[in-house]
Amino acid sequence: MGNLKKPAAQYVSCLILMVFFVSLMMTEATFAATTTSRIPQGRSGATIFTLMCAECHVTGISGAPKVSDKAAWAVRLKQTPDTLIEHALHGYKLMPARGSCSSCSDIEIKAAVEYMLEKVK
Numbered sequence: 001m002g003n004l005k006k007p008a009a010q011y012v013s014c015l016i017l018m019v020f021f022v023s024l025m026m027t028e029a030t031f032a033a034t035t036t037s038r039i040p041q042g043r044s045g046a047t048i049f050t051l052m053c054a055e056c057h058v059t060g061i062s063g064a065p066k067v068s069d070k071a072a073w074a075v076r077l078k079q080t081p082d083t084l085i086e087h088a089l090h091g092y093k094l095m096p097a098r099g100s101c102s103s104c105s106d107i108e109i110k111a112a113v114e115y116m117l118e119k120v121k
């Protein structure tokens with residue numbers, strides 16, 4: 001009789017382990033889905049601007065065109081928005097690449113430029 005019980009007990013514990021791993025995999029999948037869905041959007045242009053760009057683009061430090069200075073932007077706006085985004089991403093004269101924000105994604109920098117352009121319209 002002892003011989004019969006043993007395989008049954010093993011079967012049950014194996015089943016418990018399987019349930020455990022499946023639920024673990026499902027939790028990970030849900031986690032991955034929520035984190036990846038957050039990446040494409042990122043932080044808003046307003047947030048990035050306040051955190052990383054305002055320091056120069058509100059005060060006008062080192063000749064940065066101020067968001068309050070429409071005339072300064074009129075000259076810049078002769079370039080296409082793509083060029084302005086390109087300059088924000090890779091730097092331009094005294095404008096540091098990404099406004100020195102190493103944790104900002106391309107999409108976030110693009111959103112920050114669009115936010116600035118909206119302000120200087």
Ligand code: HEC
Nearest residue numbers: 052053056062063064076084087088093094095099112113
């Ligand atoms: C350390 C100061 C500084 C920070 C921080 C900064 N900028 Fe600038 N930015 C400048 C300066 C200076 C210029 C003007 C460069 C020139 O034409 O001489 C400039 C110019 C620009 C231009 C116009 C480029 C062109 O082609 O005319 C854009 C767009 C821009 N910045 C976007 C941003 C964005 C977006 C951020 C934040 C992610 C940012 N900047 C953060 C200093 C800064």
